[in-house]
Amino acid sequence: MKRRHSKVGIVFRFAGAITMLFLFSGLAFSLAYWLTRWFYSHHEVALPEYLLQLVNWALGILILILLAGTVNLVTVPKQRKVWIEMMDALKLMAKGNFNIMLDRDKKYHGQIGEFVQSINDMAHELKQVELLRQEFISNVSHEIQSPLTSIRGFASTLQREGLSPEEQRHYLSIIEKETTRLSKISDNLLKLTTLESEHQQLDLKRYRLDTQLESIVLACEPQWLEKELELELELEETTVEANEEMISQVFVNLLHNAIKFTQVGGSIKIAIHHSPNEVTVMIADSGIGISKEDQLRIFERFYKGDKQRTRTADGSGLGLSIVQKIVELHHGAIKVDSQLNKGSSFEVTLPLP
Incomplete structure (x- = not known):
């Protein structure tokens, strides 16, 4: 659609240029005709007819050149001013200043106006990217600072004299837990960066999705048995074409x-539903749920939601971002439906081979 509009714009600009050329030519040659007619009426000129016509044409061309020169003198300073403004704007953007807005009064039109608007759009997009970068750095710093503070504090405590072996083991276990947390943040950041790379290649193969889900449930058996959770499985035989390791990470997460956000004695249901061209895996729980506000941002990096959820576990807020990215790389979709204190349901839809 944009290409079509571009072609139409070129045609209109070309037609406008031809029209202006005809108007100026007509004006120039008409003026030349009246000037020579006036001159011939006051002076006797003994020249052949073809020479008189040649003089008319020469005078018309001269007037046309003078008109073009006059228009150029009027418009060139304005165009030079526009180019200077655009070059200054580009220099500021090169230095990292994206607070740029050219042509606030919409006084430029045509190709120059489109170019000016493109610079404004580029500055806006770069500003958004810079804001995301700053937010990302702030979030990473915050996430890393918490475990580092704990490690530093308990390492200092271990240097005190008179600590019992039990106290030493307790503080060392906390330090070990915090270093594991740091390592997990680092691993997740690396995974997310890799997934967002334009050169990410998917090693696709056909495999049984229902068998994969059964294996994941069995691997997590100690966790859901510890909380006495009831698991219900509705797994139809399903073959998909995907990266098995990546998809496994989605459903493990x-x-x-x-399991983490479901109270003791609750329930979890995992089901597979088919449609002609895609398969949907639903993982629903009877847990604490997610507020409507948090559902809008739950897939953002480092977003942890309300305190009711975050106080139950030490997450980094990167898991669901990784899940969403993996699903998108497989041309699928993920959505969440939840109510506070009634549970949550996540649905992952993947195309069928």
Whole structure:
């Protein structure tokens, strides 16, 4: 559609240029005709007819050149001013200043106006990217600072004299837990960066999705048995074409979250539903739920939601971002439906081969 509009714009600009050329030519040659007619009426000129016509044409061309020169003198300073403004704007953007807005009064039109608007759009997009970068750095710093503070504090405590072996083991276990947390943040950041790379290649193969889900449930058995959770499985035989390791990470993350945020004695349901061209995997729990506000941002990096959810576990807020990115790389979709204190349901839809 944009290409079509561009072609139409070129045609209109070309037609406008031809029209202006005809108007100026007509004006120039008409003026030349009246000037020579006036001159011939006051002076006797003994020249052949073809020479008189040649003089008319020469005078018309001269007037046309003078008109073009006059228009150029009027418009060139304005165009030079526009180019200077655009070059200054580009220099500021090169230095990292994206607070730029050219042509606030919409006084430029045509190709120059389109170019000016493109610079404004580029500055706006770069500003958004810069804001995201600053937010990302702030979030990473915050996430890393918490475990580092704990490690530094308990390492200092271990240097005190008179600590019993039990106290030493307790403080060392906390330090070990915090270093594991740091390592997990680092691993997740690396995974997310890799997934967002334009050169990410998917090693696709056909495999049984229902068998994969059964294996994940069995691997998580100690966690859901510890909380006395009831698991219900509705797994139809399903073959998909995907990266098995990546898709496994998706469902491991979703199942761990379901176990983590479901109270003791609750329930979790995992089901597979088919449609002609795609398959949907639903993982639903009877846990604490997610507020409507948090559902809008739950897939953002480092977003942890309300305190009711975050106080139950030490997450980094990167898991669901990784899940969403993996699903998108497989041309699928993920959505959440939840109510506070009634549970959550995540649905992952993947295309069928």
